[in-house]
Amino acid sequence: MIDTAARTDGQHVSQSGYDLTPIRGEERDRLAEKLTPEERHIMLDHGTETPFCGGLLTNKEDGVYTCRLCSLPLFRSVTKFESGTGWPSFYEPFDPEHVREIEDNSHGMRRIETRCARCDSHLGHVFPDGPRPTGLRYCMNSAALEFDKE
Template sequence: MTLSQSGFDLTPPSDSDRLRLEADLNDEERRVLLHHGTEAPFCGGLLNQKKSGVYCCRLCGLPLFRQDTKFESGTGWPSFTGPVDPAHVVGIEDNSYGMRRVETRCARCDSHQGHVFPDGPRPTGLRYCINSASLNFVADGEPLPDPLGRGEHL
C-alpha cells in the first residue's frame, strides 16, 4: 500500500473495482475520464460552484482540489492553484494537437482530469484547468465518496 502525505491510499483499483466504477459513468464522464476528452467551455456543472469543500475524482473518489484554491480564470473550466496533496495529481507531458502542455491525471486511478499551465495566480503560479465531468464536489461536513471502500476522510 502506498499512502500519500495526507494519508490516502494511492493503490490503484483492482480490475474488478475498475470495471464496477467505470460502469457507473455516464457517456460524457466516460469520454472525459477514460478517453482524455475535454468538455465544452462554460458548460461544466462545477464552474460556478462556490461552497466550501473539496473536489474528488469522479471515478475513484480521491480528493484532488479544495474550494479555497479555486479561482476564476475566465477559461470556462474550473481552475485551481494546486491540489489537496501533490501526490494526488500526476502530470504527464501532452504534445497533442500541436501544443506543449501537461495533462493531469488522478494518481490513484489514472483518470484524465484536465491540464496544468504555468499562468496561474500566486502563490503557485499554476492553473490546474479541470473538467467538471472529472470531479465530484463534496461540501465541508459531508462524507467523502468511498467507492473503493477504503474508509478515507480528510
C-alpha cells in the same frame, strides 16, 4: 482516509493519509459503470468538455473536489479561482501526490496533462499562468470531479 500508522501491507499512502494503491482492471471497470457517456469520454478517453458548460464551474461553496471515479480528494475550494477559461481552475492540489502530471503533445501543442494518481483517469491540464502563490492553473473538467460540501 487511511490510518498510515496501521499500514503494513506495502500499499502507498499519501502524506495526507489517503491510499494511492492503483485501481486497475476489473475494479476500475466496475467503478466506470456508474459514469455517464460524457464522463466516460472525458475520464477514460482523455476528452474535454465544452467550455462554460461544466456543472462545477460557478460553484462557490466550501468543500473538496474529488475524483468522480475513485473519490480521491484532488482540490480544496479555497484554491479555486476564476480563470475566465470556462473550466474550473485551481492553483494547488489537495495533495501533490494525488495528481499525476504527464507530458501531452497532442493536437500540435505541448501541455501537461493531469490524471488522478489512484485510478489514472484524465482530469484536465496544468498551465504556468495561474495566480500566486504557485503560479499554476490546474484547468479541470467538471465531469471528472465530484464536490463534497464541508
